[in-house]
Amino acid sequence: MVLGGRYPSRQRPVGWTARSLMDLTLSAQELQFRNTVRGWLQANVPPPWTRPLRDSEAKREYFAYLRDWQRTLFDGGWAGISWPKEHGGRGVSIIEQSIFQEELALAQAPDRLGVIGEGLVGPTIIAVGTEAQKQRFLKPLLMGEHIWCQGFSEPDAGSDLAALGTKAVLDGDHYVVNGQKIWTSFGHVANWCLLVVRTDSAAPKHKGLTCLLVDMKSPGVVVRPLRMMTGDEESNELFFTDVCVPESNLLGQVNQGWGVAMTALDKERANLGTGLYLRYKRHLDSLLERAKTMRRAGRPITEDPIVRQKLAQSYLDLEVFRLNSLRTLSGMSHSNAPSPEGSILKLYWSEMNQRNAQLALEVLGLPGQSWDFDDGRWGYNYLRSRGNTIEAGTSEIQRNIIAQRVLGLPRSY
Amino acid sequence: MEFDLSKPQKLLRETARATLSRHFPLSRVREWMAIGATNEDSLWSTIADQGWVGLHLDNSIGGLGLGLVELTVVAEEMGRACMPGPYLATTWAATLLAQIDSPKSTELLPSITAGEHKATVALMDQDGDWDLKNIAMQLTPSEPGWKLTGRKTLVLDADSAHTLLCVVRQSSKLAIVFVPRKATGVSCEKKRSLDATRSLYDVAFNEVTIAESDVLAVGEQAHSAIEQSIRVATLAACAEMLGAMQWIHETTIEYAQTRKQFDRSIGSYQAVQHQCADIHLMTESARAATYYAAWALTSNAPDACKAIAIAKAYCSEVGREVGHRGVQVHGGIGFTWEHDMHLFLKRIKVCEFLFGDATWQREQIARLILK
Numbered sequence: 001m002v003l004g005g006r007y008p009s010r011q012r013p014v015g016w017t018a019r020s021l022m023d024l025t026l027s028a029q030e031l032q033f034r035n036t037v038r039g040w041l042q043a044n045v046p047p048p049w050t051r052p053l054r055d056s057e058a059k060r061e062y063f064a065y066l067r068d069w070q071r072t073l074f075d076g077g078w079a080g081i082s083w084p085k086e087h088g089g090r091g092v093s094i095i096e097q098s099i100f101q102e103e104l105a106l107a108q109a110p111d112r113l114g115v116i117g118e119g120l121v122g123p124t125i126i127a128v129g130t131e132a133q134k135q136r137f138l139k140p141l142l143m144g145e146h147i148w149c150q151g152f153s154e155p156d157a158g159s160d161l162a163a164l165g166t167k168a169v170l171d172g173d174h175y176v177v178n179g180q181k182i183w184t185s186f187g188h189v190a191n192w193c194l195l196v197v198r199t200d201s202a203a204p205k206h207k208g209l210t211c212l213l214v215d216m217k218s219p220g221v222v223v224r225p226l227r228m229m230t231g232d233e234e235s236n237e238l239f240f241t242d243v244c245v246p247e248s249n250l251l252g253q254v255n256q257g258w259g260v261a262m263t264a265l266d267k268e269r270a271n272l273g274t275g276l277y278l279r280y281k282r283h284l285d286s287l288l289e290r291a292k293t294m295r296r297a298g299r300p301i302t303e304d305p306i307v308r309q310k311l312a313q314s315y316l317d318l319e320v321f322r323l324n325s326l327r328t329l330s331g332m333s334h335s336n337a338p339s340p341e342g343s344i345l346k347l348y349w350s351e352m353n354q355r356n357a358q359l360a361l362e363v364l365g366l367p368g369q370s371w372d373f374d375d376g377r378w379g380y381n382y383l384r385s386r387g388n389t390i391e392a393g394t395s396e397i398q399r400n401i402i403a404q405r406v407l408g409l410p411r412s413y
Numbered sequence: 414m415e416f417d418l419s420k421p422q423k424l425l426r427e428t429a430r431a432t433l434s435r436h437f438p439l440s441r442v443r444e445w446m447a448i449g450a451t452n453e454d455s456l457w458s459t460i461a462d463q464g465w466v467g468l469h470l471d472n473s474i475g476g477l478g479l480g481l482v483e484l485t486v487v488a489e490e491m492g493r494a495c496m497p498g499p500y501l502a503t504t505w506a507a508t509l510l511a512q513i514d515s516p517k518s519t520e521l522l523p524s525i526t527a528g529e530h531k532a533t534v535a536l537m538d539q540d541g542d543w544d545l546k547n548i549a550m551q552l553t554p555s556e557p558g559w560k561l562t563g564r565k566t567l568v569l570d571a572d573s574a575h576t577l578l579c580v581v582r583q584s585s586k587l588a589i590v591f592v593p594r595k596a597t598g599v600s601c602e603k604k605r606s607l608d609a610t611r612s613l614y615d616v617a618f619n620e621v622t623i624a625e626s627d628v629l630a631v632g633e634q635a636h637s638a639i640e641q642s643i644r645v646a647t648l649a650a651c652a653e654m655l656g657a658m659q660w661i662h663e664t665t666i667e668y669a670q671t672r673k674q675f676d677r678s679i680g681s682y683q684a685v686q687h688q689c690a691d692i693h694l695m696t697e698s699a700r701a702a703t704y705y706a707a708w709a710l711t712s713n714a715p716d717a718c719k720a721i722a723i724a725k726a727y728c729s730e731v732g733r734e735v736g737h738r739g740v741q742v743h744g745g746i747g748f749t750w751e752h753d754m755h756l757f758l759k760r761i762k763v764c765e766f767l768f769g770d771a772t773w774q775r776e777q778i779a780r781l782i783l784k
Contacts, residue, residue: 023415024708030414095414288782302783305776312775315782316723323416323701330416344694396683402693403686407666410681 024326026095033096034103037078041107044072048108063189066113070144079142080118087126087138094333101275105282116186117141117148121194124264125213128252137192137213149190151181151214151238152261158183159397161196162205162258166240168197168212170247175199175212177220177243183391187223187236191216195240196261199254209257213249220244230383265393266342274329276349277322280356283381284318287311287360290374296365307363314356321349343406347398350388357385416704422486429490432463437494439753445497446609452573456498461528465500467507469645469711474511474519475526481648481711485704488649492656492764495756497610499531501653501767502569505646506532506578509589512638515629517591521576532576534642535565535592535616543769545639550581552588552623559583559623561590561598564615571614572601579618580639583628587635591627592618608759644710644721647768651703651724654732654764657757658696661739664754665692668743679742688738695731702727719781726774732761 026034046069053059073079082097083089092100104112112118122141125133140146157164166179177197187193193214200208214221220243225233252260291311294301301307328345360378361369369379389395403409418426436459445453460466469484470476477483484504491500507525510518510532524530537543538550550563561581571577577592577599592599598621601614630638669680669689679685706724709717736758740747747754769777 024705025712026414292783308779308783309772309775311783312726312778315778316726316775319719319723320698320702320727323705324698326414326705327416327697327701330414333414344697347690347694348698396687399687399690400683402690403680403683407689407693409666409669409686409689410678412681412683412686 026099030095030099033092034099037100037103038107040076040078041103041109044076045107045109046072049110063113066110067144067147069110070112070114074143079114079144080122080138083122083126083138083142087122087134088142094329098274098329102278105275105278113147113186113189114141114144116150116190116194117146117192120150120264121148121192124194124211124260125251127263128260130248132248133213133251146192147186147190148192148194149184149186149216149236149238150264151184151193151195153183154180155182159394161261162209164196164198164209166195166197167201168199168210168245170199173247175245175247175250177212177214177240177245179240181238181240182226182235184223184236184238185234187216187238188225188233193238194251194264195245196257199257203255206258208255209261210254211251211257211260212245213251214243214245218243218245228384228387230380274322274325277318277325280318280321280349280353283360283377284314284356286374287314287363287378290368291363294364301363310359310363314359317352317355321345321352324348343393343398343401346393347395347402350395353388354385357382416701418482418486418704422483425483426486426490428463429465429487430493432459433490433494433496437496439495439756442495442497442610442756449609452498452570452612457531458528460498460500461526464526466503466528467511467522467526470507470511470522470526475523476511481645481707482704484645485648485652485707488652489656489659489703492653492760493660495610495657495660495753495760497612499533499570499573499612501646501649502533502574503531504649505569505642506534506574506576508645509534509578509638509642510629512641513589513630513634517627517629530576531570531574532578533568533570533574534646535568535571535577535579536639537566537568538563539566541567541766543643543773545580545587545636548580548582548587550579550618552581552583552590552628555622558625559590559628561592561618561621561623564617566615567604567613568601568616570612571616572603572612577616578629580635583631586632587639588631589629589635589638590623591629592621592623596621598622606763608756608763610756610760611763643768644718647721647725648703648707648710650764650767651699651706651728654728654761655696655699655703657760657764658692658699658728658732658735660757661735661754662692662696665689665739665742685742688742692735692738692742695735699724699728699731699735719778722774722777722781725768726771726778729765729771729774733765736761 049062049065051058053062070079077090080088081090081092081100082094085091118141122138125137137146141148152161154164154166166177166181168175168177179197193216195212195214197210197212198208199210220241222239224237224239226235226237228234288311291302291307292300296304324345328342361382364378367373370376371379400412404411437456464477465487467475468477468479468487469481472478503525507522510522521530521532525532538548550565552559552561561579565579571594574594577594579590579592581588581590598619600617604613604615606613666689669685670678672679680689702724706720709720740754740758743752743754746752
């Protein structure tokens with residue numbers, strides 16, 4: 001468990017009393033919230049999906065399974081729980097949101113299809129959208145009818161996002177969009193896209209950008225899956241050729257898109273925390289169990305002092321991530337706003353997961369890397385982890401953010 | 414849930430920081446270092462007057478009745494000031510005494526917390542081994558009472574202590590023995606530590622007479638008292654490392670902003686920025702690990718022992734690394750004797766090994782997770 005319950009007050013050791021006001025236990029209200037969530041999940045989580053996703057038929061059915069789950073969450077009042085009540089959310093605190101994520105993980109609930117919509121697009125629409133946009137988009141998003149993707153990066157605009165070149169030209173009451181996006185997660189299943197485009201080529205690069213809400217079924221939108229080194233088609237390229245977007249789908253002001261996009265990205269980075277910890281904790285727990293079954297050089301590998309050092313290092317690395325997450329969460333519960341401090345978490349977990357995925361392979365040796373050993377999960381985790389320090393802002397960009405926005409060093413570009 | 418210091422805890426930190434910088438600037442620390450007088454009495458009375466000695470102990474025995482988070486706050490400031498003196502040693506000894514139900518504890522603790530009496534723990538036999546299993550020095554029967562002969566190594570601040578709490582064996586059982594520093598047969602030999610602000614001694618015991626009443630605890634009670642006191646002392650060592658990291662953090666960022674090369678501040682270059690970002694990440698992560706361990710131990714959380722081992726392993730690794738990067742960002746001046754950087758690097762370096770280095774702590778973690 002990540003967020004602790006109250007510990008029984010046992011007999012304290014002679015000599016000191018606990019009068020620390022720093023307090024990592026949950027309040028009675030938070031514990032009550034946990035019980036409510038747990039009860040609801042026990043009654044509503046569907047059986048886990050077990051079939052392999054080899055053909056398009058299976059993938060379609062899996063997509064339907066995930067969308068049904070989103071609908072179940074919505075009907076139970078558990079979609080967008082951190083959103084304000086007037087926008088269909090539950091208005092829970094950030095601590096309660098974190099408890100909810102923990103409980104989802106513990107209940108082995110299906111993955112969330114709407115993470116980009118719920119975590120990033122929805123909150124941005126709430127922050128800067130028009131009343132009509134809120135009416136039109138928020139509810140279908142929570143119901144799982146609208147699956148959102150994010151059209152930000154381009155082949156020539158990665159870390160330097162503001163250099164993007166996809167153009168939108170106003171023609172009467174609609175924009176005409178031309179260009180290409182890349183690294184679009186959920187692009188192949190999404191029916192809506194938060195797209196950043198250039199509307200003023202003469203302005204300095206940060207000042208000529210605009211955000212549009214684009215219907216993915218619009219004529220001229222082509223989605224091409226991107227196969228990653230893991231073999232997964234996890235991401236996509238999007239091509240836009242003379243795509244018409246009604247002017248009413250402008251999000252925020254014309255040429256103010258950079259600020260809108262940064263609002264969205266801060267929400268993305270802030271959206272980490274305990275759910276991620278629990279995923280990596282599951283990996284580590286299963287590695288520990290696996291290691292206990294293996295022998296090398298005539299003895300259990302868990303008796304090898306070097307293996308013991310490596311496993312303990314993995315464990316402590318992950319535990320420090322948990323504590324960093326708790327501390328960030330506690331800070332955010334006061335400010336109620338994501339901060340550049342989120343960059344520390346991103347930098348920490350991405351590099352930690354690479355160390356730990358590598359270390360798992362070192363512990364398991366030649367057998368462990370095979371696609372036929374434990375369903376290939378160790379080799380997969382290792383390959384997948386190489387993307388961690390690139391996606392959602394490379395480690396280099398995170399270090400720049402820490403240096404410039406947290407430590408106050410001068411901008412270097 | 415509140416993973417931050419409370420208002421009174423923050424006030425304690427401000428008071429400690431202000432007091433230490435007013436009375437013990439680094440220029441004064443250097444004077445003590447130069448003459449090897451890091452245990453000067455005036456230094457100790459200033460600390461004790463603040464109530465910081467045994468602040469985590471009950472009021473009834475002269476403490477302030479505060480918790481281990483508060484102890485961590487003060488010890489962190491000690492590290493940030495690179496404070497010499499027997500704070501760590503006395504905290505350890507006082508904690509050990511407070512774990513033992515004996516008349517000697519009741520007698521000594523009020524004068525220790527008042528700063529009149531100093532004590533330390535003589536634990537390791539040889540070779541810097543922190544494993545209690547390998548303590549072999551024996552009490553030998555001598556009518557009436559006992560005799561003690563042998564050698565304890567790398568004892569913190571032994572020379573200035575009035576009392577040595579000596580961890581030995583009474584046949585096969587662990588025992589804690591009260592030995593006055595001035596007792597006949599006790600002699601201290603200073604070991605020159607890499608950190609000149611930290612005094613380490615080898616202590617020889619030659620046919621020292623031990624009264625029956627000076628054997629303060631034996632067997633299971635002795636064992637658990639020592640273990641618990643080591644956890645608290647380990648926490649204080651983590652806090653000292655954290656404070657030293659904090660000083661390096663502040664000093665290095667400021668230097669990166671002000672030092673100019675090629676007509677720009679060196680902090681405008683990404684190669685330097687990334688070093689600074691790593692210093693920040695490691696220092697803040699060490700802070701989370703250390704304060705969590707303090708909270709876990711003070712509130713009897715089920716994972717308290719593991720949390721202490723994790724904090725010590727993590728601080729030992731990243732403390733050193735923060736020191737190295739601090740030196741690197743400073744360039745040549747950071748490598749000089751004149752610059753204060755080396756004081757903090759050395760403080761961290763010795764703390765890295767006190768109470769078990771990262772390798773030792775990882776093995777403790779392995780024992781807990783590979784059962």
